[in-house]
Amino acid sequence: MKRNVTRRSLLLGASSLVLTQLVSSCLSRPQATQFSVEFLASSIPVTLLKQFQSTLQSTTALKAIPLKQLAESQLLASLPTEQSQTQPSLFSPWRYLPWGQAQSPNLTLPNITSLGDGWLQNAIQTKRIQPLMLASSSGWEQLPSVFQTLVRRNNQGIPDESGSIWAAPYRWGHLMMVYRVDKLKDKLGWVPTDWADLWDEVLRHRISLLDHERVVIGLVLKTLGQSSNTATLDRVNGLTDALETLHQQVKFYSSDTYLQPLLLDDTWVAVGWSTDILPLVRRDRRLAAIVPESGTLLTADLWVQPSVSTNPNVSTNPESMELDNQWIEFFWNPDVATQLSLLSTGASPIILAPDVQETLPSSLLNDTLLLPPATTLDASEFVMPLPEEAIAQYQHYWTIMRQR
Numbered sequence: 001m002k003r004n005v006t007r008r009s010l011l012l013g014a015s016s017l018v019l020t021q022l023v024s025s026c027l028s029r030p031q032a033t034q035f036s037v038e039f040l041a042s043s044i045p046v047t048l049l050k051q052f053q054s055t056l057q058s059t060t061a062l063k064a065i066p067l068k069q070l071a072e073s074q075l076l077a078s079l080p081t082e083q084s085q086t087q088p089s090l091f092s093p094w095r096y097l098p099w100g101q102a103q104s105p106n107l108t109l110p111n112i113t114s115l116g117d118g119w120l121q122n123a124i125q126t127k128r129i130q131p132l133m134l135a136s137s138s139g140w141e142q143l144p145s146v147f148q149t150l151v152r153r154n155n156q157g158i159p160d161e162s163g164s165i166w167a168a169p170y171r172w173g174h175l176m177m178v179y180r181v182d183k184l185k186d187k188l189g190w191v192p193t194d195w196a197d198l199w200d201e202v203l204r205h206r207i208s209l210l211d212h213e214r215v216v217i218g219l220v221l222k223t224l225g226q227s228s229n230t231a232t233l234d235r236v237n238g239l240t241d242a243l244e245t246l247h248q249q250v251k252f253y254s255s256d257t258y259l260q261p262l263l264l265d266d267t268w269v270a271v272g273w274s275t276d277i278l279p280l281v282r283r284d285r286r287l288a289a290i291v292p293e294s295g296t297l298l299t300a301d302l303w304v305q306p307s308v309s310t311n312p313n314v315s316t317n318p319e320s321m322e323l324d325n326q327w328i329e330f331f332w333n334p335d336v337a338t339q340l341s342l343l344s345t346g347a348s349p350i351i352l353a354p355d356v357q358e359t360l361p362s363s364l365l366n367d368t369l370l371l372p373p374a375t376t377l378d379a380s381e382f383v384m385p386l387p388e389e390a391i392a393q394y395q396h397y398w399t400i401m402r403q404r
Helices: 007-024 046-055 117-125 138-142 145-151 195-199 213-223 239-249 274-283 318-331 334-343 374-378 388-403
Strands: 033-040 060-067 112-116 168-180 207-209 250-253 269-273 287-290 297-306
Touching: 033 318, 046 060, 046 318, 046 334, 112 117, 112 318, 117 145, 117 297, 138 318, 145 168, 145 297, 168 274, 168 318, 195 213, 195 239, 213 239, 213 297, 213 388, 239 250, 239 388, 269 274, 274 287, 297 318, 318 334
Parallel strands: 033 060, 033 112, 207 250, 207 269
Antiparallel strands: 112 297, 168 269, 168 287, 168 297
């Protein structure tokens, strides 16, 4: 495999090497009050952790808890054993978990933890998290409205303009296509440019797709000019035929190993998340990626606060609440947001603000795989909660599609 080593990949690699040492040493002072945060190890550069530590008083130490995957989160650890062992893959942010009610007596939750937006509704419904006091925050005011809508919800986790703010988006990504340059461009002189190309005869039995109905049906709806959150699938003309035809193109469905067939020559195109795909594209010259101009699906990593009512280890004193907000505001600072976007595989939502974009370096503005054009983003959507009857329709269409 040919590798293209970039400054970004070198920095990310160096960060991963020193993160464990950093957590066990300078970010954990034995005599200090600890402010603990869980996050995906690949999502936060070590330099930003050091910067935040420097803003704390000498009596407070940051306890950073990096996770290889969000499934390791203490917030999910309260799932009963028999339930957690039967859950589908947690690598996909769209897996909806039937969160358990049992609590481990020894469970110590962090002050702040990271959560994928696909888990937000269940976290609210099961009272695992509590609202954040951010309405008067300057960072909240800078946040693009699509991200505000994502996290303003009622007590059932349904989007509500007058609802509470349940989470703070700090990083986002999107659905995209990655393809084999050597198989398509070099040999056939053809490359995919939009979702409709997934139906091209050249890709028959050559596609890897995510194994989730909301994602796959969502991109098909997008291709048909509909919202990816359409609740009445039976009213969408051509949907059944489009799904059945697409299934004939697919060789492999998976939400966690969908890129492996692409690397092993079994498929030529894969559809997946930018946070998974971009690191591969940057180091493997056989691969190239595109973000369909017609719009795509969005995903976000969120900061959430574990609920006091179900987790008594979470402090409610003013100092602790102030630290929570300080952490969130730190990542909404434009300079920090720019660094995060440059040094990780996701972008900060803050860099979408017009006044912030004016200050961005050209290397970031010109990275259209990380930061798609405004016209593409305007046509893109988050996968939002739907009524139970609508979810049943998605599952029905998904079953029919996979049986043909």
